[in-house]
Amino acid sequence: MQLNSTLTWLVDAAGASPGADRFLAEVGAHLIADNLPLAGGALTLAVPHPIIARRTWLWRAENGEVIEAVGFAPADAAQKDSAGDAGWRWLAGLADGMVHEDVVGPGSDGPVLSWIGPRQFTETEIARLREVARFAAAPLAALSARATLIATLEAYLGRRSAARVMAGPLRRDVGETIRAALLYADLRSFTALSETSPPAAVIAALDAWFDCIAGAVHAFGGEVLKFIGDGMLAIFPVTGENLGDACNAALRAVTSAQAGMAHLDGIRREQGLPSLAFGAALHLGEILWGNVGAADRLDFTAIGPAVNLVSRLEGLCRPLGRTVLISGAVARETTAKLIPLGTHPLRGIAAPCDVYTVPDGQSAT
Missing domain, CATH: 3.30.70.1230 (Nucleotide cyclase, GGDEF domain)
Incomplete structure (x- = not known):
């Protein structure tokens, strides 16, 4: 199994994604094009925000729809679990398969890419998903930096003024x-x-x-x-x-x-x-x-x-x-x-x- 479409997109074009929602939808679509069996996926980013501790985008493969769930500060374990459960409930019923999760980049607090399949992932498929996470590190770092800048400006200036x-x-x-x-x-x-x-x-x-x-x-x-x-x-x-x-x-x-x-x-x-x-x-x-x-x-x-x-x-x-x-x-x-x-x-x-x-x-x- 090759990941020609996915890895090429991650190297050449993913850094220009306008936001985390589009990044997740695009990488999911490319993985399906490369014959990975996916029913849905999620991307979680920590954000510097006065109220929100983390943002999670959830993608459904059947229609390409992406929704967002947020975890509010203070970010205790119970809140994290609650936000995650609410998100995965939206994906519930898509499949009886497993969820594979990768922390992208060094450390334990980086972006998290999660995928759910219609069946158990094979060892080969898991290795491919891990490879995708490794190639996603650079574009996700750029995406996180841009999201951090926007969130900071909006907190101090307001949404319209920050955009201006x-x-x-x-x-x-x-x-x-x-x-x-x-x-x-x-x-x-x-x-x-x-x-x-x-x-x-x-x-x-x-x-x-x-x-x-x-x-x-x-x-x-x-x-x-x-x-x-x-x-x-x-x-x-x-x-x-x-x-x-x-x-x-x-x-x-x-x-x-x-x-x-x-x-x-x-x-x-x-x-x-x-x-x-x-x-x-x-x-x-x-x-x-x-x-x-x-x-x-x-x-x-x-x-x-x-x-x-x-x-x-x-x-x-x-x-x-x-x-x-x-x-x-x-x-x-x-x-x-x-x-x-x-x-x-x-x-x-x-x-x-x-x-x-x-x-x-x-x-x-």
Whole structure:
């Protein structure tokens, strides 16, 4: 039995695979072409991610379908077994044969290639699968390095921004003007909390706050662009000409965050901890989305009058006694019921701003 098709592909083309799912499907198809009896397979990679400890892709030979299963951090043995069992249950019923598994590369924590056959693999077939694992080491190392880079950038920048950074050169003059609904949110009385609480309690409060507000942003298709002390700037980019979709998504996100913070405050009160009041503002406008900074130290961010306005608008939450304030630009594009609060000047902004809030808005404290 020869592996001409599989080994040739691994040497010449596998390194260009766009992702682990395609790599697994391609190597499986080539193994079948080289007369290896396969019903399915799996590829597991460890990833540097704040939540996910490992990612496993599972491939079915009968239709070429690939799905993904994840194991969440902390990566204890029970979780690993649970994730693996869930994945193999998807392949269950394909065959009554055995599973062959190889750790690819040196050490015990490298990528794992697993194969399931319609019958017991012969010794010759096992030797061929081990040879495939040896030839797969180089392309999988490249694939793992690329996945590590992408996961790291997404953790620090967000998915859209990470993709933009990956696609562009590392220069200060790289950026684009986009339209987006902006959400700026900020904790109230954070300085006092920092002065009166142990550092660990302050970090725990910040993490809980950011989990709530960022989770709401991500749930409705937005992206956290920047954490600024105890504040956060998020964007909901406009796609096409429909401005209302981005505005409605931002409104749903901030409403969800209000509900989440109310629940969190209930838990904190039960623990004898102070509530975490916050203010949030929404605006719609154009932003320059790209690289700024020093010649050799860049930041990927958004700047422009719209960013200035949304941050100044959030500053009105306390004087107006509201948790959420919404600019006239957003109000004009949404069908949501809003309460007008009049026109107000904003510090550093030339024109006054029409200001709205959501019904039953909570009082800022």
